Amino acid sequence: MTASTPTVPVVNEVLGSTDMGPCCGPPVPAKTTKRTRTSRKAMGGDVPVIALVGAPNVGKSTLFNAMTGSNVTMGNWPGSTVEISRGTWRHKPKTVSRKRHINQPEGDSQTNTASCEHQPGPMATGQQSVELASAAPTVASSGDAPTRALARELPMTASDPYQEMTIIDFPGAYSLDSTSPDEEFTRRHLVEQSPAPSLIIAVVDAAHLARSLYLVSEVREHPLRVVVAVSMSDVGSRHGVDVDIDALSEALEVPVVRVDPRRRTGLDDLAHTVRDTLALEVPSPRARMDGIEYDEDERFAWIAKVVGKGTKNDGSARQQLSDRVDRIVLAKVAGPLIFIAVMWAVFQITTTVASPLQDLLGELFAGPVSSGVAWLLSAAGLGDTWVEGLLVHGLIGGVGMLLTFVPLMALMFILLALLEDSGYLARAAVLTDRIMGALGLPGRAFLPLVVGFGCNVPAIAATRVLSQPRHRLMTVLLIPFTACSARLTVFVMLGTVFFGRWAGTAVFVMYLVSILLVVATGLVLRSTLWRAMPSEPLVIDLPPYQVPTLRLTLSVAWVRLRGFLKTAAGIIVATVVVVWILQAIPTGAGTFGHADTDTSLYAWLARHVAPIFAPAGFGAWQIVSALFVGFVAKEAIISSWGQTFAVSGTEDITGLGQQLTAVFNASSNGHALAAVAAFMVFLLAYTPCVATLAAQKREVGWRWTGVGVLIQLGVAIIMAIVVFQVARVFW
Amino acid sequence: MQESIVALDQAPLGEALIIVSTPQDPIVAHKMMTLGWSKGGQVRVLKKTVGGARILDLNGSRVAISKALARTVCVEGIPG
Numbered sequence: 001m002t003a004s005t006p007t008v009p010v011v012n013e014v015l016g017s018t019d020m021g022p023c024c025g026p027p028v029p030a031k032t033t034k035r036t037r038t039s040r041k042a043m044g045g046d047v048p049v050i051a052l053v054g055a056p057n058v059g060k061s062t063l064f065n066a067m068t069g070s071n072v073t074m075g076n077w078p079g080s081t082v083e084i085s086r087g088t089w090r091h092k093p094k095t096v097s098r099k100r101h102i103n104q105p106e107g108d109s110q111t112n113t114a115s116c117e118h119q120p121g122p123m124a125t126g127q128q129s130v131e132l133a134s135a136a137p138t139v140a141s142s143g144d145a146p147t148r149a150l151a152r153e154l155p156m157t158a159s160d161p162y163q164e165m166t167i168i169d170f171p172g173a174y175s176l177d178s179t180s181p182d183e184e185f186t187r188r189h190l191v192e193q194s195p196a197p198s199l200i201i202a203v204v205d206a207a208h209l210a211r212s213l214y215l216v217s218e219v220r221e222h223p224l225r226v227v228v229a230v231s232m233s234d235v236g237s238r239h240g241v242d243v244d245i246d247a248l249s250e251a252l253e254v255p256v257v258r259v260d261p262r263r264r265t266g267l268d269d270l271a272h273t274v275r276d277t278l279a280l281e282v283p284s285p286r287a288r289m290d291g292i293e294y295d296e297d298e299r300f301a302w303i304a305k306v307v308g309k310g311t312k313n314d315g316s317a318r319q320q321l322s323d324r325v326d327r328i329v330l331a332k333v334a335g336p337l338i339f340i341a342v343m344w345a346v347f348q349i350t351t352t353v354a355s356p357l358q359d360l361l362g363e364l365f366a367g368p369v370s371s372g373v374a375w376l377l378s379a380a381g382l383g384d385t386w387v388e389g390l391l392v393h394g395l396i397g398g399v400g401m402l403l404t405f406v407p408l409m410a411l412m413f414i415l416l417a418l419l420e421d422s423g424y425l426a427r428a429a430v431l432t433d434r435i436m437g438a439l440g441l442p443g444r445a446f447l448p449l450v451v452g453f454g455c456n457v458p459a460i461a462a463t464r465v466l467s468q469p470r471h472r473l474m475t476v477l478l479i480p481f482t483a484c485s486a487r488l489t490v491f492v493m494l495g496t497v498f499f500g501r502w503a504g505t506a507v508f509v510m511y512l513v514s515i516l517l518v519v520a521t522g523l524v525l526r527s528t529l530w531r532a533m534p535s536e537p538l539v540i541d542l543p544p545y546q547v548p549t550l551r552l553t554l555s556v557a558w559v560r561l562r563g564f565l566k567t568a569a570g571i572i573v574a575t576v577v578v579v580w581i582l583q584a585i586p587t588g589a590g591t592f593g594h595a596d597t598d599t600s601l602y603a604w605l606a607r608h609v610a611p612i613f614a615p616a617g618f619g620a621w622q623i624v625s626a627l628f629v630g631f632v633a634k635e636a637i638i639s640s641w642g643q644t645f646a647v648s649g650t651e652d653i654t655g656l657g658q659q660l661t662a663v664f665n666a667s668s669n670g671h672a673l674a675a676v677a678a679f680m681v682f683l684l685a686y687t688p689c690v691a692t693l694a695a696q697k698r699e700v701g702w703r704w705t706g707v708g709v710l711i712q713l714g715v716a717i718i719m720a721i722v723v724f725q726v727a728r729v730f731w
Numbered sequence: 732m733q734e735s736i737v738a739l740d741q742a743p744l745g746e747a748l749i750i751v752s753t754p755q756d757p758i759v760a761h762k763m764m765t766l767g768w769s770k771g772g773q774v775r776v777l778k779k780t781v782g783g784a785r786i787l788d789l790n791g792s793r794v795a796i797s798k799a800l801a802r803t804v805c806v807e808g809i810p811g
């Protein structure tokens with residue numbers, strides 16, 4: 001029984017890049033989505049725009065989901081909403097029966113005729129326990145008018161203009177004081193730009209009411225319609241704090257509704273109240289007599305008064321469960337051990353559990369799907385033509401590769417959501433803050449970097465736990481230097497072939513080099529590009545622990561996965577197709593789609609690029625061409641060598657090893673080991689893969705992705721040359 | 732009780748304390764203010780972590796701040 005019905009369009013927009021102009025203003029045309037525009041047209045009226053605001057971690061995004069029936073990035077993490085989301089809140093009201101709290105004058109004859117009973121009443125099928133204010137607007141005389149609880153039963157009118165509303169989920173903000181990008185964004189769009197939103201729903205946390213109310217106090221100082229939604233009442237009760245909704249409403253002088261977004265309760269009441277309030281004129285702001293803006297102390301004094309009136313604290317200062325858990329989780333010895341265990345679990349799950357699923361998908365596309373398409377093309381007379389090559393090895397290969405990332409990404413996002421929703425991620429940030437502080441990064445940046453050792457792609461997506469864009473950007477630029485598992489396969493193969501019983505040590509050294517590169521690059525970036533970036537002292541809210549909900553976890557994971565697929569699909573598939581086309585174009589004998597690798601345009605390009613790598617000891621086209629393939633996916637390097645040397649790379653490792661040894665020896669004038677070491681370092685440092693680039697583009701845009709590629713290539717070539725020139729003295 | 736004013740990193744664990752000062756950096760001060768750190772308010776230091784961070788009880792909420800930041804703000808013991 002809910003007043004909100006699932007409605008599709010939700011647009012996630014990157015903070016700061018959103019054109020908010022037309023979406024604000026009292027019942028004004030809203031620039032939203034095609035679906036929204038169509039619906040508004042069908043309604044024949046304008047769509048009110050509702051701004052959903054609140055401090056971080058008060059359940060705002062969860063409420064947004066509950067209202068729109070859609071999903072949005074959210075989590076039990078301060079500042080997790082780093083984008084704004086827009087959706088449609090739609091109702092199917094038929095009869096009215098509810099209790100509501102509206103800011104109306106005593107003398108309003110229309111509202112005074114209402115009964116003051118809450119009457120849930122039996123509902124016929126398809127009916128909602130709704131709603132709403134009379135179609136005729138009721139005018140509030142001032143913002144200081146007393147607030148009363150009202151209840152009445154009204155028929156829903158066909159002319160009701162508020163059947164559909166646009167909801168905008170703003171970034172979490174404690175205040176409107178513009179000290180962070182999120183707050184500045186919220187301030188600009190709530191109180192500085194014109195027109196203002198039709199109404200503001202301020203979500204406050206019952207368990208931490210005083211903190212949540214600072215934003216409300218500031219919003220109340222502006223001429224805006226405000227409805228306060230009190231969330232986390234259950235947590236508040238456990239803390240011994242019970243919110244008296246009527247008393248709080250009276251103290252705040254705005255309508256107040258209790259909601260539980262996680263259980264999707266209270267939405268009817270919220271719908272009623274919002275619609276009622278929309279029918280009123282914009283109230284007068286709370287203001288000082290002398291017209292000067294309130295200062296912080298005055299706001300806190302007001303908040304203290306409001307909290308005193310609106311809550312009942314039974315004084316039970318019993319030890320909270322979260323405190324007991326924190327005693328262990330943040331303990332000096334157990335804390336770091338638990339953190340390492342959690343990180344190890346994340347690393348293991350994202351690399352090992354996903355692996356069979358990845359293999360399965362890979363085999364499915366390389367086997368039955370490719371065979372099926374090839375059979376169909378043969379039946380259509382296109383067998384063994386370039387069309388088959390393009391479709392099977394290009395498109396299907398690309399889509400197959402993209403889909404192999406799905407299990408990995410899904411697991412990563414689920415784990416991330418679990419860590420966020422449980423409240424552990426905030427504790428992990430505290431534990432690692434000192435280490436990461438050396439790089440100018442907050443502690444929470446540790447997680448994406450750890451995940452990067454499994455796979456860079458979900459690691460880059462995991463930077464969303466960072467609320468500050470510059471921290472996110474720097475972490476995104478550092479992640480490619482973490483040695484992902486795909487690179488590990490090549491390291492193991494090269495180590496086995498060239499270093500024999502020292503193979504394990506060689507691979508271990510690559511991990512050390514990887515960590516060194518992350519630290520060194522971070523320090524260099526901090527002293528160059530971000531020289532002015534001051535280190536931010538740790539100040540973080542620790543949300544209470546809670547059991548993650550399956551629906552929330554899966555919905556968060558799905559939204560993130562969907563976003564990745566949307567962004568990365570085109571880039572990955574296109575790159576795979578381009579590489580296939582390069583391999584399909586002959587530079588000598590042969591026809592398109594039937595060129596030998598060593599006579600293809602791909603080999604021709606590699607031959608022209610190879611001399612660049614001569615100072616690093618591996619300036620042979622057979623080696624350099626593998627770097628092209630490695631740009632698509634590092635796993636493909638071994639198979640591409642197998643193709644180049646006409647051996648099965650995975651099955652005939654000895655044969656491949658002999659060929660590689662010969663090539664490395666020739667290109668390095670007999671210093672094969674030094675050249676291999678240089679090649680491994682280059683492999684570690686240069687662009688991980690096209691999927692990583694796609695993920696980077698999604699998080700930081702093309703410009704910074706390009707800067708990242710240049711940094712990686714620069715570091716890779718310099719490191720490779722240095723390693724070869726030094727190592728050849730010994731090898 | 733002037734003599735009882737100490738930097739937060741020197742404050743005893745578990746005792747209710749009065750907040751005497753706010754951080755000098757206005758951005759940090761604002762962030763702490765929004766979390767409930769205001770002059771005259773009460774705070775308790777619940778725990779010191781391995782990195783030196785302090786876990787505070789601020790108006791019933793749990794807030795972690797770094798040791799470096801804890802050095803820059805002062806608190807005063809409640810008489811009696």
